[in-house]
Amino acid sequence: MIRVGIVGVGNIASMFVQSIHYYRSGGGSNGLIHSRIGRYGVGDIEVVYAVDISRHKVGKELTEAIFQPPNQVPKLVDLSDSGVIVRMGRVLDGVADNMVEDFSPSNLPEPTAEDLAKDLEDLGVDVLVNLLPVGSSKAARFYAEAAAMAGTSFVNCIPEFIASDDGYNRLYESRRATLLGDDIKGQLGATIVHRALARLISMRGGEIVESYQLNVGGNTDFKNMLEQSRLHSKKLSKSLAVASTQPDPYDALNRVFAGPNGYIPFLGNIKVSYIYIKALGFMGLPVTFDIKLVVDDKAMASSVLVDAVRLAKVLKDLGVYGAPPWASAPYFKHPPNLVRSDEEALNELYVRLEEYGVKVEPKHTF
Numbered sequence: 013m014i015r016v017g018i019v020g021v022g023n024i025a026s027m028f029v030q031s032i033h034y035y036r037s038g039g040g041s042n043g044l045i046h047s048r049i050g051r052y053g054v055g056d057i058e059v060v061y062a063v064d065i066s067r068h069k070v071g072k073e074l075t076e077a078i079f080q081p082p083n084q085v086p087k088l089v090d091l092s093d094s095g096v097i098v099r100m101g102r103v104l105d106g107v108a109d110n111m112v113e114d115f116s117p118s119n120l121p122e123p124t125a126e127d128l129a130k131d132l133e134d135l136g137v138d139v140l141v142n143l144l145p146v147g148s149s150k151a152a153r154f155y156a157e158a159a160a161m162a163g164t165s166f167v168n169c170i171p172e173f174i175a176s177d178d179g180y181n182r183l184y185e186s187r188r189a190t191l192l193g194d195d196i197k198g199q200l201g202a203t204i205v206h207r208a209l210a211r212l213i214s215m216r217g218g219e220i221v222e223s224y225q226l227n228v229g230g231n232t233d234f235k236n237m238l239e240q241s242r243l244h245s246k247k248l249s250k251s252l253a254v255a256s257t258q259p260d261p262y263d264a265l266n267r268v269f270a271g272p273n274g275y276i277p278f279l280g281n282i283k284v285s286y287i288y289i290k291a292l293g294f295m296g297l298p299v300t301f302d303i304k305l306v307v308d309d310k311a312m313a314s315s316v317l318v319d320a321v322r323l324a325k326v327l328k329d330l331g332v333y334g335a336p337p338w339a340s341a342p343y344f345k346h347p348p349n350l351v352r353s354d355e356e357a358l359n360e361l362y363v364r365l366e367e368y369g370v371k372v373e374p375k376h377t378f
């Protein structure tokens with residue numbers, strides 16, 4: 013079993029918890045990127061710890077908390093009690109001014125990093141997953157440091173640069189724990205689709221003149237991102253993820269714009285992305301792409317999260333500590349090192365894992 017803790021019991025947490033039950037109780041392996049990573053299937057993941065700050069969630073049983081407002085993922089499977097009661101976390105900058113009503117912070121006492129680290133140790137949490145709202149710069153670092161203190165591995169799903177910060181890499185190395193991140197790259201979300209097209213253009217000799225990726229959605233993730241001051245690292249993470257497919261990523265960054273562009277409540281967890289690319293092809297003649305992508309954003313994230321959690325556990329078992337760039341590259345938008353192609357990133361992960369004698373199923377070949 014992989015004992016997992018969750019920070020932020022929002023929509024991804026709901027999809028993640030439900031997906032574990034789905035795949036454990038006969039869901040087969042449909043829709044999974046990998047059915048097995050080392051000896052772990054998705055059904056081997058067990059959520060044993062959860063923190064939030066919402067008065068609708070703290071103190072509730074996890075399988076009840078995931079359906080509290082403002083969460084919107086419907087009930088997709090029958091869940092038995094998990095035995096996990098959601099604990100109070102540290103608010104810090106987790107709640108933006110425009111989100112106070114939605115996230116309804118509780119006034120229960122907040123834990124210190126030492127309290128949190130002790131909980132993680134007492135419960136034997138292998139991997140702590142960060143699912144805080146965008147812009148939680150202080151809160152994300154608070155939980156990352158508490159996890160390091162406990163020697164618990166950390167998967168950073170949000171656009172705060174933690175795994176890609178060498179200081180945290182060294183901290184996790186010294187605490188003999190694994191760090192993966194930053195900013196989860198959804199299974200078939202806008203980033204990976206945009207990257208694939210941008211890479212294709214470059215591989216076929218074209219040159220991107222200008223490109224944008226506009227994203228709208230209707231959940232708290234999108235509502236929270238209405239606050240421009242919280243978006244700096246999100247825009248950089250998304251735009252650089254696309255620009256990094258090009259020969260000169262930082263030059264391409266001047267021509268690529270990707271970010272959240274609006275909150276449309278009726279969309280719920282559906283994300284609509286519009287990807288536009290104008291490129292110059294043969295003899296300098298223009299080629300234009302205009303694509304609309306519609307996905308369940310929380311399924312896209314959870315699909316990657318079930319891989320990332322298993323990978324973090326496998327690496328810690330092997331004694332691979334800190335933030336190995338090759339481990340984060342296939343799964344995160346802003347890994348420690350930029351990567352041109354997702355196929356190459358996945359191939360490198362396979363090669364590295366094989367060196368350690370770890371098998372992955374199915375192994376995708378390109």
Ligand SMILES: NC(=O)c1ccc[n+]([C@@H]2O[C@H](COP(=O)([O-])OP(=O)(O)OC[C@H]3O[C@@H](n4cnc5c(N)ncnc54)[C@H](O)[C@@H]3O)[C@@H](O)[C@H]2O)c1
Binds near residue numbers: 022065115145195198
């Ligand atoms: N495809 C995707 O969904 C995707 C992709 C990349 C990154 N992300 C990021 O993942 C994160 C989680 O997404 P989500 O849709 O589950 O968000 P959400 O808004 O549904 O949930 C956030 C949760 O965090 C809680 N919270 C707020 N401050 C807290 C604190 N200080 N301590 C503990 N809990 C706190 C809130 O009460 C809420 O339950 C977001 O930052 C999102 O941008 C999502």
